[in-house]
Amino acid sequence: MKPAPFAYHRPATLDEALALLAEHGGEAKPLAGGQSLIPAMNFRLARPAVLVDLNRVAELGYVRAGRDGLQIGAMTRQRAVERSDAVRSAAPLLAEAMPFIAHPQIRNRGTVGGSLAHADPAAELPAVMLALEARFRARGPQGERWIPAGEFFTGILETALGPDELLLEVVVPKSPARTGYAFAELARRRGDYALVGVAARVTLDRRGRCQAARITLFSVGDGPVLAAAAAAMLDGQEPSPEAMRAAADAAAQRDIDPPSDIHASAAYRRRLAAVLTRRALARAVERAAQASQ
C-alpha cells in the first residue's frame, strides 16, 4: 500500500497553484486535506503524476458572514466549520451535519472544498450544499465562474470543475424566515459513510402551511439527490404527519434509485430513506414552526 511515483508541488499562493494546474493539466491533482485522495493513492486506485498541495495556500481558509450569505473558503478545515459560530447561526443545517462527517481526526484535516470536489455520493457536504442551494466559486485559466450546487455534482466522483480549475469558495445564501432544518443519517458505525442520509429544509407560510421544502438524500445514487417529487407533495400543504409520511414515501419510491452494495440492498436503502426523510421532515417542520413564533 504505497503510492505509485508522483511529482509533488507545494505552492504558497493561489496563482502559483493555478499555474501548476495549467501546466500539468489532467496529469495533476490538487491535494486538499488528503483524507480520500491519499488512501486512494496508497491503494494505487488514483495515480496522479503530479500533486499540487494546497495546504500552504492560506488565502483559501476562512468562514465569513457576508452580505450574500455565509462564505466558506475551500481549504477551510471541516473541524473549523463544525466549531464556527457564524455557521451555527447562518447555516444550522450545515452545523448539524458536520459531526456526522467521519471522525474528529479526519475533520481536523479534511476540508470543505476537498469533500465537495471529491463528490463522493455517500458524503454529507454535497447533500447539505444542495439542500441549501449553495453556490460554488471556481477559478481556472479562463477566469472565475459561479456554479450552482444543482449543476456542480455531475456523477460519481465527478463535478463540473475542469482539470485545471480550482474550487475557491462556497457561498450559502441566507435562508428565508420561518425556515427549519434537519439532518439525519444512518451509518453502520459512528463516523462511517452513511447507508442513507437526508438533509431537509422546510419553510412555512404565515398560516403554517408548507411554503417550500427542499430535501436531499445521499448514498442513494450517483451523487446528492434532490427529492423533487417529495417536495412537490408538500407544497402548500398542511405539514401533518400523514403528509410528511406520504412525502417521505415518495422520496424513497420515486425520487431515488438507490444502489445495492455489501452494506445495504436497494430495498433496505429505500426503507431507510423513507424513515429518515419522515423523521427529518418532522424535525424541520417543528423547527420552522418555532422560527415562525
Place this chain on the structure above:
Amino acid sequence: MTATGRYMGARVRRNEDARLLTGRALFVDDVHLDGMLHVAFLRSDYAHALLRSVDVAAARRRPGVVAAYTAADLGDYWRPGPLLVPPPPIRGLVFHARTQVPLARDRVRHVGEPIAMVVAESRYVAEDALEDIVVDAEPLPVVVDLEAALAPGAPLVHDDLGSNVAAHAVQRKGDYARARAAAHVVIARRFRYDRGAAAAIENRGIVAQWDPRAEELTLWDTTQAPIPIRNGLARLLGLLESQVRVIAPFVGGGFGPKIMMFYPEEVLLPWAALRLGRPLKWIEDRRENFSATTQERGQIHDAEIAVARDGRILGVRDVFLHDTGAYDPYGLTVPINSQCTLLGPYDVPNYASEFTAVFTNKTIVTPVRGAGRQHGVFVIERLLDFAAKQLGIDRAEIRRRNLLRPDQFPHNHEIIFQDSAPLVYDSGDYAPALERARELIGYDGFVQSEQARLRAAGRHVGLGLVCYVEGTGIGPYEGARVTVEPSGQVRVATGVGTQGQGHFTAFAQIVADVLDVEVDQVHVVTGDTREFHWGTGTFASRGAVVAGSACHAAAVRVREKVLELASGLLGAPPDRLELAGGRVRVRGSSDSAIPLGELALRANPLRGAVRPGTEPGLEATAYFGPDRGSTASGVHAMLVEVDPETAQVEIQRYVVVHDCGRVINPMIVEGQIQGGVAHGIGNAFYEQLVYDEAGQLLNASLMDYLLPTATDVPAVEMAHHETPSPLNPVGVKGVGEAGAIPTGAAFAQAVEDALSDHGVEITEIPLSPNRLFELIEAARSARAR
C-alpha cells in the same frame, strides 16, 4: 505447593505498561538495521488459476531493485509447509493434508497467494517493481460456496483428490436414535455461523538478518510461536537450531492467525537474507492481511435436539460443513472445537456429530480467538431457545435444568478434543454463575414486567442469556527459567510469545509470591529463543495455565535452593527459615536476615568450590505439561434495543459472569473479557468477509470490513466466579478467548426477543442491519400469507 500469596488475585498494575505507553516497547517494525532492504510480494489476483509463466526480468532491471524471485528460483528449498496440527485419533477419520507453498509454482488457489518476491532499497520501489512482473495465468472455475463445493462436477481446489472434501469426522456418544424416539419434542434447524478476520491492530511483520561472523540467523517475527519457528527454520536451512534466533518482541495482538506456520514470508525472508547477505524487512500491509493472513469463516449446521417434556436434553444430533479454505495446515482444530464445544455446560447423554471440512478457493482457515467454539455454542444455545419456546419453559430455566452438577466432575463427554485427549471437564460449578448473571442483568424484572412496559411505550428491547464452556490450557508443555540475580532482582524467561496478554505481570505475580519479592522486581522475558528455547507457543488460552504453571514450578525450585543455601549460613534447618520481603531469616529470630541478592552472590563464588552434586547460582528451570486442558466456563447476558423500522440495533448492557479458575490478576482478566466481547460483538453484528462468486473479497479494507469501535462496544459488567482447576498448581483456567465465544448466541437471542412481536427467528450470525431488515420483512410477508 499451591500458589498463594499477596499478589495472587491482586489488581497489580502491569509491569510492561511503562514501556508500552511511552513508546519504548520494541515491535518488529521498530527494527532498523544497517543496509536493510525491503520486501514486497506479488500476490495472486485470481482465486483459482493455472500459472503458465511468471517473468520477473523487468522487475530485476528497475533501479533500486536488488532481487526478484519466483518459485523456480527456490530450487530444492521449495516445498509445501508442514502439517502443523495432525488430526486427533478419531475412528474412521478421513483427512487430506494439503499445505501451503512458499511461492505458487503452477497453480494459485486463493486470492493473495504469493507468486513472486521483490527485494529493493525501499518498500516503495519494491511495490513499483511488482507492477513490472508479467504473469501469464489461465483462470479456472472457482469454488466459493460450501455446498456447491461438494456438488457433483464442482471445480476441484486440489484436483488430485477427486473431491473438495478435506476431512470427514464422526463422533458419537450414547445412542441418539433411541433418545430421539423417546423425546417429547424434537427441534431441527439449519444454522449458519460465519466468522471473520482476527484483524489484529499490528499486521504481521518479519525482519531477517544473517550475521556471517557469528554465523547466526536472527529473525524478528510477529509469531505467536517463536520456538517452533526457530526449530523448523533450522531444519529447512540446514543450520543448527542454536544458529537461529527467533525473537517475537512486543506484538500488537495475535488472536490465533499469528501461530500459523510456516507463512510463506517466514520461509522466504530468512532464505533471501542468507543469499543476499543483507538484512530484509517485510511488514504486511492491511490489504495483504485480508488475503494472506489466515482467517476463520463459515460453517453450516443441520442440527436437532431431542428434549423431554420437562426440557431435559435427551440428545443432540449435528451434521455440519466447515470451510477450511485452500489449504489445511492447521488440521481440524477449528471444526473439532465446534463439535466439542457444542456440548457446553450441559448434560447431554446422547450425541451424534459429523462434519465435513471443505476446500474452497479462499484464504486458509486457522483458529481465531474462540477457534470454532462460537459455532458450536451458537447451535446448542439456539436449539435450547427454540425448545424452551416450544415447551413453554423459561429460557433461563431450561438451561438451569440441563447444567452439569458439581458432583458430575470430572465429566467425561466420551469424545475426543482438539488436543487428542478425551473431552473431560476438570471442574466447574455452573448453576451459581447462571444465577449471578440473572441477577446482574435483572432477568426476572425484565422478563416479568419491564419488557412489556417498554413495548407499550413503543420500544423493542430484548434480553439474551446464554452459557458456554471453553476448553483451555492444553499441552503439550511449556517451560520457564527463574534466576535470582545478585542485585536481588529476579529474572524469568519463558518461551511463549506475548501479544498483549499481560504475561510480564501475571508470570511475575506468580514468581513474586513464591519468592516473596516485590512484583516489579521480577523481570519477565518471553518469546526470545536465545533466552529460552523449549516450548510451543501462545494459543488455546494456555499462557497462564501452562507457562504460568512452569514459572511457578521453577520458582518453587529456586525457593528450595535459597532456603538450602541460607540454612547452611544461618545454621538452621530450611523448615525453620522464612523468606519475606526478599530476605531469609530464622523464623521468630531477630537476628539479621540475609538478602536474596547476597545469597545469589554466595551461590556463585569466584573462589572456593561449588560442592559436587549442587549447581551454582540461584536458578532453576522447570516444565509443566498437563495431560489435558482445563475447562473454563461462563454466562453472558445482554440487553439490546432494536428499531424495527430501520433494523438498527443498540446494545444497552452486557454482563459476563465467568469462571477461569483462580484469577491471577482481575484487571488483566477483565481486559481479556472486555476485548473478547468486542471481538464477539464484531462477529455478531459488524464483521463479515464477503466473497463474490469469483472468490474476490469485496471488503478488504478497514473502511468496508467493519470492526466495532469504542463507541460500538458497551462497558462490560463482570463478575468472577472461581472454581480452581485441579490440573495445575496455580488452579487457573484460560481466559483469552472466553469473551468472544457466546456473544453471537446472546445477540441472536436478544434481538429475537426484542422483535418477538414480529415473529423473527434468527438462525445465523453475523446479522447486519441489512440482513435483519430482510428477516423482518420475510416474517412480515409470512404472517400476511
